[in-house]
Amino acid sequence: MSSSWSRGVGNVRTFIGNSMGGLRGGANLASWVVAGTLAYYLWVKPSQDLNRQQQERAALASSDPYRYIEKRKPIPDPQDNGLIYGKRNVIDKEEEK
Numbered sequence: 536m537s538s539s540w541s542r543g544v545g546n547v548r549t550f551i552g553n554s555m556g557g558l559r560g561g562a563n564l565a566s567w568v569v570a571g572t573l574a575y576y577l578w579v580k581p582s583q584d585l586n587r588q589q590q591e592r593a594a595l596a597s598s599d600p601y602r603y604i605e606k607r608k609p610i611p612d613p614q615d616n617g618l619i620y621g622k623r624n625v626i627d628k629e630e631e632k
Contacts, residue, residue, distance in 0.1 A: 552559065596602070 552563075
């Protein structure tokens, strides 16, 4: 009876060891520490910082409802791109002739 119990535990340990990449001991622990650290700094920490910034903005907006808060980037002037025909483009066309 005890042999089937220990065999089951051994099978579970083997399965877990294989699912974690087959590494054993210190190398396995070190690889998981590196992977966990990278995951924290690449995914968890940026999302926490973003949530904290959004909460600060919400608190600031609720504290003074008349204070101006920039919500999006300003739209660039389309006249610099020549999309709106105005006096500037008329002068440029006369110089080309």
